[in-house]
Structure formats: C-alpha cells, structure tokens
Amino acid sequence: MTDKAQGRWLALVGVRIAGTAGAMLGLVLIARAYAWPQKALGVAIVLSALLLIAVVPRALAHRWRTPEA
Template sequence: MTDPDATIRNRYLAITATRLAGAAGALLGLVLIARADAPIPKVIGTALVLSALLMIAIVPRALAQRWRTPPAE
C-alpha cells in the first residue's frame, strides 16, 4: 500500500506544477505579444495568455475537487 503522506505530497506538487506551467505559458504569450510585429503572432500570443490564465484558474481546482477526501460516514 502507498504511503498517504507521499500521496498528499505528490498531489500538492502536481497542483503546484500546473500553476507554474500556466504562469510560464502566460509569460511566453506576453513575450510573444511584445516582440511580434505582425498581427497573427499577436493573436496567437493573446490566445496563449488567455488559455494559460484559464488553466491557472480551472485545472488546480478541478484536481483538488477530484482528489478531495470523501466525507467519513
């Protein structure tokens, strides 16, 4: 059987990693927007920023809800 403390730690690290990946994606999108001269890369950068912000907002909550401990009966 697995160690409950290790499972909790791994789940916490997974949630933190998704937040960091979203922040990195948003930063990459901002760099793309700032350095682009043509409108197409700016649109792609904007889409990247928006999708990264949605990832930061939605994915960690969904993981936490999925892994929530069931109530004791």
C-alpha cells in the same frame, strides 16, 4: 504529509508554474510580434494559460477531495 498528499501538492504547484510560464511566453510573443497573427497567437496563449491557472488546480483538488464518511 504522506507521499500521496505530497505528490498531489506538487502536481498542483506544477500546474500553476506551467500556467505562469505559458502566460509569460504569450506576453513575450505579444511584445515582440510585428504582424497581427503572431499577436493573436500570443493573446490566445495568455488566455489559455490564465484559464489553466484558474481552472485546473481547482478541478484536481475537487477530484482528489476525501469523500465524506
């Protein structure tokens, strides 16, 4: 694997790990919150983290795809 490919792979994995950590943080916030504004913030964090996990790696892979010759 070249240095460029390895860096891109690490970026994809890093985005997935960051999204997973964000979703876990949101779940903890939902579980420990007493009032609805904190629970709503937790739900927003979970939804944005799931969107991050689903969309960003695919967009990066599409951007980095080798053009057809």
